[in-house]
Amino acid sequence: MKFSLSMQSILAMAVILMLALPQSVSAQVPARFYWKNLVGGNAVPVVYMDMSGNANPLDPAQFVVPESSFEATVALGGYAKTFTLFDRSALVAALLPVGRISGGASLFGRDFTESTNGFGDPTLEFVINVLGPPAIKNIPQAMRYEPGFSLDLLVDLIVPVGEYDDDQLLNMGQNRWYGRVAAPIVWQIGSWVPGRRTTLEFLPSVWLFDDNDDFLGHNLSTDPKFQVEAHLTRDFHKDLWGSIDVNWMGGGKSSLDGIDGDDLDMVGVGFTLGYHVNENFQLTAGYLASVSDDDPTDLQVDVFKVSLVFGWHPLVEGMKRLGGE
């Protein structure tokens, strides 16, 4: 006879979905990044990354400097908001990298041992769903959301306003416009019950670069870079999930004053763990390293990443306030 509306479970469902908001754009994004959520939601991500390799980890052109060694400690902070466009789910986000980078390399007959810090180039991102469930405009739709086969269109634009010194090999900013067009894919495998969700996710993308006409006094140009990120994700518990991550990059040949380098051909593998801390917080931690880096000219990458996202939605927050939380 008891009549219960189970509002607590409704709240939890809505917020769980909402916490899949962006965590990073210029770096490789974690799995489950493009799950949809209740439109009108907001998120502030903070991403901490510890990176090393033989290319500037902040430069998605991944310009390889053989025999070099770079290390970077970077934090990304930003803001994202979801909304509806043509009845499809859409998202805009802005992220700003800050941190420090250091390393040593030889280039143009010069030896560089440098370090720098400060603000990097901000990223502006727009994502709209093309195939899959319509925009989630209310909690009932959020409750019923299942991605099935979902495909988005993504556009990133990185604005060259970060700190840049044309006399330095290493910089936080890249001194050129660049961006990418991508098609995030989420493919649901099996049921969509929290604790048992499984997905196969892909992020094919093409990066496009303007020239950096003042790279140590030289002109740096980069061909389009192709990238496919793949994730097999699985819930271990309704609040804990993991993924196996594979990242391939190809193309993206860089040229210095017209002298061509090599195309990239990198395969990286890694893993991610995600934990739903509470109705507002989502935590992920992961590691990814290149495995196709035997040759000194091969791209070497090594990334530890921890992200914390605070997400909220006015409706859900209002319900929580009424609930005395």
Place this chain on the structure above:
Amino acid sequence: MQWIKLPYRRAGIMALMLSASIAWADDRPNIVIILADDMGYADMGSFGGEIDTPNLDALAAEGVRFTQFYTHASCSPTRSVMLSGVDTHLNGLGNMSEWTAPNQKGVPGYEGYLNDSVVTLPQLLLRGGYHTYMTGKWHLGKAPDKIPRARGFERDFSLLDGGGNYWDMKNVTALTPRLVFTEDGQYLSELPEGYYATRTYTDKMIDFIEANRGDDNPFFAYVAHQAPHDPYHLPKEWRERHVGEYDKGWDSFRRERLNRQIELGITKKGTALAERMWFIPDPTQLAPAPRAVLGMKMELYAGMVENMDHHVGRLVNYLKSIGEYDNTIFLVFGDNGAEGTDLFEMIAGTPGTLNYLNAAINWSNTDPKAWGEPGSFIGYGPMWAQVSMTPFSQYKGWLAEGGIRNALIVSGPVVGRPDGSINDAVMHIVDIMPTLLDVAGTEYPTHLNGSELPPITGKSWLPLLAGEADTIRSGQDYLAWELFGNRALRQGDWKLRWQWKPFGTGDWELYNLATDPSERSNLADQAPDKVAALRILWEQYVAENNVIIPSRSIFETLEKQLPKRVPDDPGYPPLINKRQFVPPPEMVKEST
């Protein structure tokens, strides 16, 4: 339940039939009973439901629908009467075994199982030359001498419990954690591979019929579906047929079903809906999220009914394929009103109890995305039970019309009425025994193994089905019920009712069902003479049928659990029902 006028007593000349099967040169019809567990009066399309039930509706279209068919208010009492033709208080189900009261313990008629004082319908049909098959829920006893094989079913695949998991042997209660099944008189240690209750019951019944096909004996097939009883377990493809359709809430569906019932001729024009029970919210005042959560429960229920309909269709198609359909009588009905009580909460809702622990381990698949899967336990609650029982008041367990009135379809060679016709005769589950004995040409004996049998008190429907009569009961005949301490009696259009508070008043109430089938207007104060006359019949019923009012009841503390009962005046209070005032556009201006 008992008729005191013209009791159905067959002459005892056929007592010998108990000891010898009769060899018929047989063109007697086969008999199929489709019993749906907790299905509501208004769920089938042919009774006004929006649920897609093409196979059941096809039977209705070829047969006749009865609008005033009564069962008991819960399952095992109904089944006991159907299979024995004898009142519950005599046949062992004076109370459900789960709720036997202290003052009923040890009293004959209250054993909690179908007792040995009665002979069963399948026993008589078997000895009359019928094959007798049963699949599905039994709920009338578990001991070796109480199981279907011992009570007359030649073949069976039976769930002996009252309900449980549809996929495996898990039960809900901690001290009876394992469901008990029998097959052909043997207890099962495990279920067949790929078991799903509704499908397997159908498969088994087809197997039973197929095994004896060709020996020219007719069969009695009792398909006692577990569906759509909670928990609502069903394959995924059946869970997602009505996504979002029920989000608009129960009131809309009650109105729509009533309108369709009036269009179909199931319900008289001018009939009012019963009150929305006072503790059920007005769905228009609910936010979309809780409406959706509650709507999802009804989506599952609709899927349960549709899945059952699908499997009924498989059985029908099989009978057509073997050429037996045209010579088969179908009876389709539910066993009581739709279930509005939260059974899971009642059993497992108290932290710290064994049942709570059992539920935490086996029944905690609670995410709405998992509803319908094994380990989930979803019932649809009182708001949707009222929809299922449109236009009536209340639901299973109670003796308002919503607890005991059921949709009945009868089709087959005994039906001489126009295809798809509707009849309003007052009928009862107790009639099934004499009706089917008539169909089989078999008599009800006076004695069994030297003991005198209680008389069966129902009325054969054959004249009614043939179109030779429009009713089977006179104005003096009456029906009576008692269960859990609730009491009711119907004579003609009048119904006397006593129910526990707050569903009842704790006193006798009087309703005229001809003008008020929804039992909105208690006329007890206006017609005290009628109350007094019907109470005399009630006392007669009690005396003749061994009725012992229980000293304890499932409903004894309900008044303290529920909010105070108030009328369901539409639009009250205006505080939350008023709509935004919109001034005339020409009088609107911006402030200067």
